Amino acid sequence: MSSPKVRASVVAAAAAASLAAAPPATAETRTTWNGAWTAAAMRPSGSPWFATWAEQGFADQSVRQIVRVGSGGAKVRIRLSNAYGAAPLRITGASVGRTATGAAVRPGTIRPLRFDGSTSTTIPARGRTVSDPVTLPTKAREQLTITLYFKGATGPTTHHQLSMTTTYRAAGDHHRDTAGAAYTDRIEPGFGSWYYLEGVETSGGRPQPRAVVAFGDSITDGFGATIDGDDRYPDALAERLLAAGRPHPVLNAGIGSNKLLSDSACGGDAGVSRFARDVLGQPRLGTAIVLIGINDIQLPDDRMCGVDRDDPPVTAKRLIDGHRTLISAARARGVKVIGGTLTPYRGSAGWTAGGEEIRRQVNHWIRTSGAYDAVADFDRALDPTGTGRIPDGLHMGDLIHPSPAGYEAMADAVDLGDLRR
CATH class of the missing domain: 2.60.120 (Jelly Rolls)
Structure with a gap:
């Protein structure tokens, strides 16, 4: 497997290519979008x-x-x-x-x-x-x-x-x-x-603060939120900021079933591949909030999409290396990057004891390594007592996807002071 530095340079190169492929400059070039x-x-x-x-x-x-x-x-x-x-x-x-x-x-x-x-x-x-x-x-x-x-x-x-x-x-x-x-x-x-x-x-x-991009899988995308209700966690975070008089744009770059390390036929390109386009390509980007990796742990193949393909075995080290790739690419662009701890999923269809241990190790690294500029402890927001299970009322019924109340708890876990203005 290539080093984090090499993989970060690949993501950065993809970001440059994405920007180079943007529409040609017009008279609006001098306008701030x-x-x-x-x-x-x-x-x-x-x-x-x-x-x-x-x-x-x-x-x-x-x-x-x-x-x-x-x-x-x-x-x-x-x-x-x-x-x-x-x-x-x-x-x-x-x-x-x-x-x-x-x-x-x-x-x-x-x-x-x-x-x-x-x-x-x-x-x-x-x-x-x-x-x-x-x-x-x-x-x-x-x-x-x-x-x-x-x-x-x-x-x-x-x-x-x-x-x-x-x-x-x-x-x-x-x-x-x-x-x-x-x-x-x-x-x-x-x-x-x-x-x-x-x-x-x-x-x-009125001048706008820099954008916040929430990057991740279905828990960022908002499965379990209210249809037409706009109450996913990035929505709830945007409402918090507006109420605080700091109306940052909060952009949702989640994809349901998305993985950090592997492409999926129905879950989109791997997070390490699409980060450049979906996050670093956003105008006036200030902060990225990263919450991704649980699908790598609980979905070790692509059979959910009807594709008979196994992913390479997932380990905590591989996931951490993937996170380091995103961090390096963001820092190279002057973007502040916040790490979200992986949320609980005990009791859901994909839970295993081995997967839970990987989640625990990755979360320990996110909290203690200092690799991220800041941490949003989504794990503790949804599971304050550390049981590994989302309590009733905070999940939508499947013990992995939050309910609107769970999404609000996640938004409350983000320290507004950590967002770059």
Whole structure:
């Protein structure tokens, strides 16, 4: 296995390549853009747990997606990704507006989006693009509705599998509709996904503190939170900051089933691979909170995704080396990095005594090594007495994923003073 220094240089190189692949500079180069929302891109593989539209894609359909932004401003623009596309992607039309109820947009707020002056754009396979900015005053924790219209067939889509937010679909071109009547399609029971939408950025207005990016797996992504409730742990942290008069954008870069060391067909690229794109590529990044590794421990293969493949054996040392890789890459970019202790999972389907010992060793290193700039003790937040089990009321019923109350307890474990301004 390569040294942490070598692997950190690989992550840093990937970050540079990611930034080099960004859209070319425009007249907006001198404008300060703040990351307001993000979703980590995934390949269009099937999920054993959630239905999505990713594999079938879209054709002569409008897709309406709702996000809650973490920073306000006078102008808005969106980032779109075709990172896992096998062919160029044609966006025929797009719009943004303030969310009303369901798929409806508040009257008078919908803004058509352009791309280099055009109402449509083509994103190359494995490429990305950013829209031209539009004037739309926003404030932190406000919901925006983004609509994309695809006239031609997209094929399988780059997406984010688990949004915990309802996404709507309509036949035909309805990207400028204020009403939501045409958006009769949604996936039940409503866990939702985001499609092609990689980020939302804001500029203008009051200066914003630097962004906080929460990086991890489904416990960061928010499985177990309230559908359409925006009460994942990064949401609860954003609300704490807003109440304290320090409204940092808190960007959620979690992926359900994600692993630190191994790629997964339905759980996304390994954390050590995607950290550069999903964390270090965010605008005005100040702090990263890292919580990842429990899936490496409890899911030692990719059979959950229908793939007959075993991961290399996981040890505490390998996980610690992976964490050191992320720390080195973040520090090389001047980013403050907070280590989150791995949360309890005793009693869940994947628990083993051997896995529990690995979790204990990794958590001991996170707490005592000084490798991270600070520690968020999520383990103790969910299990104050150290039993290794999340108590009833703080998990969603499976003894591994927190409930909304558990997510709030996790957010309370982050010392606001540890976040870089």
